[in-house]
Amino acid sequence: MNDSVIAKPGVEASTPAGNDLMLECRELSRVYDEGPADLVVLDQLELKVHAGERVAVVGSSGSGKTTLLNLLGGLDSPSAGEVRVADTVLHKMGDAEIGRFRNRHIGFVYQFHHLLAEFSALENVALPLIIRGSRKRDAEDKARALLDKVGLGPRAEHKPGELSGGERQRAAIARALVTDPSLMLMDEPTGNLDKHTAASILALMDELAASARCAFVIVTHDPALAAHQDRVLRLDNGKLHAE
Numbered sequence: 001m002n003d004s005v006i007a008k009p010g011v012e013a014s015t016p017a018g019n020d021l022m023l024e025c026r027e028l029s030r031v032y033d034e035g036p037a038d039l040v041v042l043d044q045l046e047l048k049v050h051a052g053e054r055v056a057v058v059g060s061s062g063s064g065k066t067t068l069l070n071l072l073g074g075l076d077s078p079s080a081g082e083v084r085v086a087d088t089v090l091h092k093m094g095d096a097e098i099g100r101f102r103n104r105h106i107g108f109v110y111q112f113h114h115l116l117a118e119f120s121a122l123e124n125v126a127l128p129l130i131i132r133g134s135r136k137r138d139a140e141d142k143a144r145a146l147l148d149k150v151g152l153g154p155r156a157e158h159k160p161g162e163l164s165g166g167e168r169q170r171a172a173i174a175r176a177l178v179t180d181p182s183l184m185l186m187d188e189p190t191g192n193l194d195k196h197t198a199a200s201i202l203a204l205m206d207e208l209a210a211s212a213r214c215a216f217v218i219v220t221h222d223p224a225l226a227a228h229q230d231r232v233l234r235l236d237n238g239k240l241h242a243e
């Protein structure tokens with residue numbers, strides 16, 4: 001991978017995985033108010049993920065995986081407890097501040113990838129950098145390098161409506177990577193992809209974890225994808241358990 005794509009000053013110099021905590025949940029709870037009987041989805045959940053570590057989260061439908069990902073990304077607030085990313089407590093920030101923090105530190109790949117229909121794949125991938133204040137040309141150079149990396153170079157000028165489901169998924173992955181996030185949150189990242197493309201995305205994730213020391217939390221129902229990660233945790237009864 002192009003160094004400019006993965007360069008993350010200050011992070012490479014950190015101590016080996018085990019000391020440099022990137023994500024921590026402390027007694028994290030999320031309770032939905034369901035009238036007389038509340039629904040406790042997450043119950044004082046604990047989680048630590050270090051720089052360069054890839055953690056898979058598995059669990060049955062309705063166990064709370066999406067709820068957890070939303071909290072980890074600051075898209076929802078906990079009922080109790082806290083989420084720390086790079087030692088910053090997410091829900092203590094205001095909306096604008098959390099938006100800036102997310103743009104700087106967190107990459108998302110969700111099942112509904114929300115690519116902007118009126119922009120090309122290239123423009124979609126470049127957008128987070130432009131929002132951050134990069135020059136359009138620099139942002140597009142980096143976006144193009146990442147689109148090449150996920151095998152979408154020849155489709156870079158096409159709009160999402162002109163791409164297949166798997167191609168849109170790859171564009172979403174490139175968009176998540178373009179800001180060199182410290183933490184990647186992924187929901188079924190290889191769900192729409194054929195075996196060959198899925199393998200190349202896995203290789204890219206391995207490379208990012210190793211060289212850019214990105215931490216990954218990957219929600220999946222795919223046993224092969226889960227088994228490929230450093231740790232597999234099962235969400236059950238509101239808590240995470242080692243598989």
Ligand SMILES: Nc1ncnc2c1ncn2[C@@H]1O[C@H](COP(=O)(O)OP(=O)(O)OP(=O)(O)O)[C@@H](O)[C@H]1O
Nearest residue numbers: 032033039041059060061062063064065066067068
């Ligand atoms: N906004 C909400 N209000 C009330 N209940 C909710 C809300 N969002 C989710 N839930 C409930 O919380 C539980 C966990 O939902 P969640 O979507 O996190 O599960 P999941 O593990 O991601 O499921 P799946 O694998 O089917 O996507 C479910 O019982 C769901 O119905």
